[in-house]
Amino acid sequence: MSTQQALKQPMTVNGLDVQTAFDTIDAIKTDPTLARFQFRARNHWITGGTNRSTIRDFYGAGREDDSRESAFEFMNGEPPVLLGDNEGANPVEFLLHALAGCVTTTLVLHAAARGITIRELSTELEGDLDVRGLLGLDETVSPGYEEIRIRMKIEADCSEEALADLMTVAQAHSPVCNTVCRPVPVKIEHVTA
Amino acid sequence: MSTQQALKQPMTVNGLDVQTAFDTIDAIKTDPTLARFQFRARNHWITGGTNRSTIRDFYGAGREDDSRESAFEFMNGEPPVLLGDNEGANPVEFLLHALAGCVTTTLVLHAAARGITIRELSTELEGDLDVRGLLGLDETVSPGYEEIRIRMKIEADCSEEALADLMTVAQAHSPVCNTVCRPVPVKIEHVTA
Numbered sequence: 001m002s003t004q005q006a007l008k009q010p011m012t013v014n015g016l017d018v019q020t021a022f023d024t025i026d027a028i029k030t031d032p033t034l035a036r037f038q039f040r041a042r043n044h045w046i047t048g049g050t051n052r053s054t055i056r057d058f059y060g061a062g063r064e065d066d067s068r069e070s071a072f073e074f075m076n077g078e079p080p081v082l083l084g085d086n087e088g089a090n091p092v093e094f095l096l097h098a099l100a101g102c103v104t105t106t107l108v109l110h111a112a113a114r115g116i117t118i119r120e121l122s123t124e125l126e127g128d129l130d131v132r133g134l135l136g137l138d139e140t141v142s143p144g145y146e147e148i149r150i151r152m153k154i155e156a157d158c159s160e161e162a163l164a165d166l167m168t169v170a171q172a173h174s175p176v177c178n179t180v181c182r183p184v185p186v187k188i189e190h191v192t193a
Numbered sequence: 194m195s196t197q198q199a200l201k202q203p204m205t206v207n208g209l210d211v212q213t214a215f216d217t218i219d220a221i222k223t224d225p226t227l228a229r230f231q232f233r234a235r236n237h238w239i240t241g242g243t244n245r246s247t248i249r250d251f252y253g254a255g256r257e258d259d260s261r262e263s264a265f266e267f268m269n270g271e272p273p274v275l276l277g278d279n280e281g282a283n284p285v286e287f288l289l290h291a292l293a294g295c296v297t298t299t300l301v302l303h304a305a306a307r308g309i310t311i312r313e314l315s316t317e318l319e320g321d322l323d324v325r326g327l328l329g330l331d332e333t334v335s336p337g338y339e340e341i342r343i344r345m346k347i348e349a350d351c352s353e354e355a356l357a358d359l360m361t362v363a364q365a366h367s368p369v370c371n372t373v374c375r376p377v378p379v380k381i382e383h384v385t386a
Binding site for chain 2: 014015016017020021024025028029032035036037038039040041042043044045046047048049050051053055058060061065067068072074076078079080081082083086088089090091092093094095096097098099100101102103104105106108109110118120121122123124125126127128129130131132133134135136137138141142143144145146147148149150151152153154163164167169170171172173174175176177178179180181182183184185186187188189190191192
């Protein structure tokens with residue numbers, strides 16, 4: 001391999017193109033408005049606890065994204081004990097999926113930036129909730145999760161100390177984890193057709 | 194139809210079996226421990242911003258659920274502008290899906306309990322975030338959503354006032370909306386194989 005070819009090889013760590021990541025960071029440092037993203041979802045109720053979302057477009061890095069040829073579609077459902085027929089995972093389970101993925105990606109990204117190779121990473125999540133909140137049976141019971149626990153199994157080419165630091169960084173910088181840990185305003189507006 | 198047959202017909206409103214819902218509520222009032230649920234997800238990192246969750250078992254209504262013959266599987270991915278190849282929707286988009294579904298199901302459930310028929314219900318969500326938080330470029334920038342807006346289109350057999358009240362009830366009692374609006378503790382523990 002010639003030096004020229006070697007220079008053209010993308011340097012990937014943990015499956016991420018580190019040069020592109022650093023280029024992105026440099027661009028954002030020059031123009032912070034590039035960091036502004038707006039994500040979107042459209043949802044349509046079907047019946048009972050069944051509804052479907054479509055997700056495709058978003059705004060980010062200064063433009064409307066057009067990289068997706070078709071929309072992602074996801075079905076919410078409920079198990080029989082919550083009056084459904086398992087038409088899909090339910091919304092609080094999708095929240096755990098979002099949280100697991102976000103903490104994982106955030107950790108892998110920060111590891112790559114530090115040159116740490118992750119060999120394996122898996123998580124198990126559990127969250128407790130009391131459906132008296134959902135049903136409005138006791139207004140002192142919060143409808144949402146009381147607590148969410150993440151058990152993380154991780155193997156990486158770094159010290160235990162560096163690994164513990166990575167886990168702290170991932171928790172502090174994960175957008176979904178931050179959205180869950182912090183009070184985020186949700187505004188609902190009634191629109192007419 | 195005989196009276197006996199009529200009595201056997203489940204009374205469904207908005208696709209929900211209202212009698213079963215009220216029976217559940219009565220059972221919970223007698224034994225509040227039946228309201229305790231624990232939901233779970235397992236996630237495995239693949240590469241870069243790609244990881245897959247499996248969701249199947251949960252605890253609720255006093256027992257481990259066994260209603261699902263197989264696990265649901267969902268893939269997180271990232272668009273090219275966030276160093277991926279659209280292997281799946283990304284975690285912050287899945288969060289919007291979870292929120293849309295939860296507010297919808299909560300509204301439909303409370304409408305059914307009030308005998309209000311929903312004819313149509315769809316939502317559009319958008320959430321703003323600044324990836325300087327994720328990247329750790331500015332510690333004054335929160336990594337999560339700054340705000341999430343839900344535009345709801347809804348048609349129901351009730352007054353505008355009853356509809357506005359339903360929307361308020363849905364927002365206040367939705368488990369995902371409450372998890373987002375309220376600070377919920379997330380604990381990450383490092384486990385060894």
